[in-house]
Amino acid sequence: MTSFASKVFCRVESVCRHLPVFLNTFLVFSITGEVSYLVLVEAPLEEDQQKTVWSSRWKAVHLLAQYFMLVNICWNAMLFLRTNPSIKGVFLGGEGMGQGWRYCYTCETHTPPRCSHCYDCKVCVLRRDHHCVFFGQCVGFRNYRYFICCLLFMWSGLLYATLMNAEVFIVILKEGVTVHSVLLLLIPWIMLVSGQVSARAFAFAFIADTCVVGFLLVSAFFFFHLFLMIRGQTTREWYSTRRPYSLGLLGNLRNSLGVRWYLCWLCPLIPSPLPGDGIHFQVTGSLEPSR
Numbered sequence: 001m002t003s004f005a006s007k008v009f010c011r012v013e014s015v016c017r018h019l020p021v022f023l024n025t026f027l028v029f030s031i032t033g034e035v036s037y038l039v040l041v042e043a044p045l046e047e048d049q050q051k052t053v054w055s056s057r058w059k060a061v062h063l064l065a066q067y068f069m070l071v072n073i074c075w076n077a078m079l080f081l082r083t084n085p086s087i088k089g090v091f092l093g094g095e096g097m098g099q100g101w102r103y104c105y106t107c108e109t110h111t112p113p114r115c116s117h118c119y120d121c122k123v124c125v126l127r128r129d130h131h132c133v134f135f136g137q138c139v140g141f142r143n144y145r146y147f148i149c150c151l152l153f154m155w156s157g158l159l160y161a162t163l164m165n166a167e168v169f170i171v172i173l174k175e176g177v178t179v180h181s182v183l184l185l186l187i188p189w190i191m192l193v194s195g196q197v198s199a200r201a202f203a204f205a206f207i208a209d210t211c212v213v214g215f216l217l218v219s220a221f222f223f224f225h226l227f228l229m230i231r232g233q234t235t236r237e238w239y240s241t242r243r244p245y246s247l248g249l250l251g252n253l254r255n256s257l258g259v260r261w262y263l264c265w266l267c268p269l270i271p272s273p274l275p276g277d278g279i280h281f282q283v284t285g286s287l288e289p290s291r
């Protein structure tokens with residue numbers, strides 16, 4: 001019975017751990033599908049409305065831009081998940097007593113500067129930034145590029161989808177700001193369940209809402225991490241106000257995105273080797289908190 005219970009618990013834990021990834025994938029594909037539909041059919045416009053006529057070339061440009069962003073989001077996310085940021089399989093060298101080195105009692109090894117233990121991943125991660133709950137994996141030295149590029153394309157994709165969905169808001173609010181239209185935008189699920197709106201109106205309102213909320217959330221994450229990358233800090237170092245590893249703007253970009261930092265964001269296949277090894281870092285400032 002105990003072994004059955006522990007098996008069930010392990011299965012539930014595994015599903016819960018992967019749930020955000022499934023949910024995000026579902027939302028990304030739903031939003032892309034809806035925006036493609038808006039481009040191809042211009043669905044939210046009503047029958048009697050004058051339809052905006054888009055040339056087929058203009059539609060193709062829109063679809064290409066959408067799928068370019070979608071492929072980049074999925075590819076970067078996949079490479080992020082497949083790139084192991086931990087110390088597993090990494091030769092850390094024998095210099096365990098150097099400046100900034102610490103001992104991890106859980107992993108039972110000396111760990112280099114900027115490395116820290118993640119209690120979710122149950123391992124030490126090189127230049128650990130934070131544990132990303134949306135991916136269920138740590139952001140560290142080796143997968144940082146994929147993380148920030150995925151955020152960049154999620155941000156640009158959601159900005160695009162929000163602008164495209166502006167028409168949906170206009171159609172919903174066309175009759176004026178009525179209780180019905182406001183409730184449809186604020187609580188589409190309840191309006192659907194209570195039979196107040198059709199499934200089609202619900203789907204458009206839900207996606208339009210998701211775009212706006214997602215855009216605000218992703219904007220906050222993206223600009224925060226962009227700010228940290230430019231400052232040469234990890235999230236942990238930002239908490240303690242330390243900036244001892246900053247190498248200036250270009251140096252920080254190279255250290256985070258690799259030697260082809262100016263190009264690598266275009267496609268995850270563009271090779272951009274990182275200049276360091278994730279173990280040794282050039283110290284340019286005080287290791288003590290500046291506050």
Ligand SMILES: [Zn+2]
Pocket residue numbers: 104105106107108116117118122123124
């Ligand atoms: Zn550890």
Ligand SMILES: [Zn+2]
Pocket residue numbers: 118119120121122130131132136137138139
């Ligand atoms: Zn982690």
